[in-house]
Amino acid sequence: MTSALLTLNAGSSSLKIGLFPLVGEAPLARGLVDRMGPDAILKLTDAQDVALPTSGVITNHFDAIKTVVAALRQRWPDLDVLAIGHRIVHGGAERSEPVILTDDVLAELTDLAPFAPLHQPHNLAGVRAAMAAFPGVPQIGCFDTAFHRHHPWVNDTFGLPRFLYEQGVRRYGFHGLSYEYISGEIQRTAPHLAAGRVIIAHLGNGASMCAVRDGRSIASTMGFSALDGLPMGTRCGQLDPGVVLYLMDQKGMTAAAISDLLYKQSGLLGLSGLSNDMRTLEAAGTPEATEAIDYFVFRCQREVGGLAAALGGIDALVFSGGIGENSPFIRSRICESMAWMGIEMDPGRNAGNERLISRDNAATRVLVIPTNEEVVIARAAQAILRSNQEVRA
Numbered sequence: 001m002t003s004a005l006l007t008l009n010a011g012s013s014s015l016k017i018g019l020f021p022l023v024g025e026a027p028l029a030r031g032l033v034d035r036m037g038p039d040a041i042l043k044l045t046d047a048q049d050v051a052l053p054t055s056g057v058i059t060n061h062f063d064a065i066k067t068v069v070a071a072l073r074q075r076w077p078d079l080d081v082l083a084i085g086h087r088i089v090h091g092g093a094e095r096s097e098p099v100i101l102t103d104d105v106l107a108e109l110t111d112l113a114p115f116a117p118l119h120q121p122h123n124l125a126g127v128r129a130a131m132a133a134f135p136g137v138p139q140i141g142c143f144d145t146a147f148h149r150h151h152p153w154v155n156d157t158f159g160l161p162r163f164l165y166e167q168g169v170r171r172y173g174f175h176g177l178s179y180e181y182i183s184g185e186i187q188r189t190a191p192h193l194a195a196g197r198v199i200i201a202h203l204g205n206g207a208s209m210c211a212v213r214d215g216r217s218i219a220s221t222m223g224f225s226a227l228d229g230l231p232m233g234t235r236c237g238q239l240d241p242g243v244v245l246y247l248m249d250q251k252g253m254t255a256a257a258i259s260d261l262l263y264k265q266s267g268l269l270g271l272s273g274l275s276n277d278m279r280t281l282e283a284a285g286t287p288e289a290t291e292a293i294d295y296f297v298f299r300c301q302r303e304v305g306g307l308a309a310a311l312g313g314i315d316a317l318v319f320s321g322g323i324g325e326n327s328p329f330i331r332s333r334i335c336e337s338m339a340w341m342g343i344e345m346d347p348g349r350n351a352g353n354e355r356l357i358s359r360d361n362a363a364t365r366v367l368v369i370p371t372n373e374e375v376v377i378a379r380a381a382q383a384i385l386r387s388n389q390e391v392r393a
Contacts (some may be wrong), residue, residue, distance in 0.1 A: 042064070056073040088109060092145070110124060171224060181371050204320045268292050
């Protein structure tokens with residue numbers, strides 16, 4: 001019997017899949033369903049990166065899971081999935097640990113959808129599809145907000161009446177699974193840095209930064225929603241709330257239209273008028289693309305400075321995420337004017353995407369660490385399974 005754990009990361013039109021053993025972190029298989037619908041693309045490979053044959057029409061999350069599981073069972077006919085772990089963007093103000101997803105918990109998480117409208121409904125659609133495909137199998141929720149639940153109060157609140165804070169209007173922070181993985185990697189490979197003041201830059205189509213001390217989140221650039229902080233692929237980043245009032249009062253825009261503007265038409269796409277993909281903008285060379293990159297770099301530099309102030313200094317800057325891991329150009333641009341913080345890039349190391357990309361004598365270490373949210377989810381599922389087995393014993 002091949003007993004295993006499944007990890008799922010459901011987006012609006014995508015599903016990332018990992019199949020993990022009950023012990024260990026090397027995946028048995030990994031996959032991605034993209035462009036869910038008539039033009040769906042599914043890539044599924046085993047541990048040796050050999051493609052697994054798949055067939056079927058994928059129009060929704062249930063179809064995606066059914067197709068993936070059929071392919072996995074063709075490769076492992078005796079496959080027994082003992083638990084399924086899910087990435088869920090929002091866990092609310094109290095959840096700081098993974099939990100088993102019961103009907104009551106799902107109802108609570110559904111109520112949080114207005115806090116993360118671009119992510120939460122699709123995350124939960126993946127959960128419900130997995131429940132239908134695997135009745136009786138434990139479903140485990142891992143929350144992007146959980147890593148930030150120990151913020152000092154001053155980093156958790158807004159300058160609004162207190163009753164709004166008690167009603168949930170506060171800074172939550174996101175990308176927590178990524179930050180948890182990176183923090184663990186730093187602890188494993190450089191414990192002297194883990195005990196210090198670290199800023200992690202998760203730069204991708206969604207982008208944020210997090211200030212970490214002793215492995216705990218102190219402050220994050222994302223706040224109440226996944227709109228705040230850095231400009232992203234299609235999201236605006238930091239914005240004066242007066243702009244929203246102006247759009248409503250003077251331009252007659254509805255809440256739905258403003259939401260669409262801020263979440264889907266802004267950021268790199270809106271600034272460049274060309275693309276939300278940094279690779280496309282780097283290659284384009286148009287004035288608008290250049291200005292979009294300039295703004296992204298400027299906001300990154302500004303946020304690094306702010307987070308260093310929250311930490312009382314900086315010992316290490318870590319790049320992660322699709323842009324952070326793969327764009328030497330953007331890393332160089334962000335670091336080029338930050339020598340005053342002890343940040344000095346080694347051009348050769350940076351161009352080679354090495355793990356350490358700062359100069360040997362630099363006061364602040366600069367690293368590139370690929371993130372792995374699926375491993376964090378698998379660890380949580382393994383831990384909960386072990387705990388349940390110990391209780392039954």
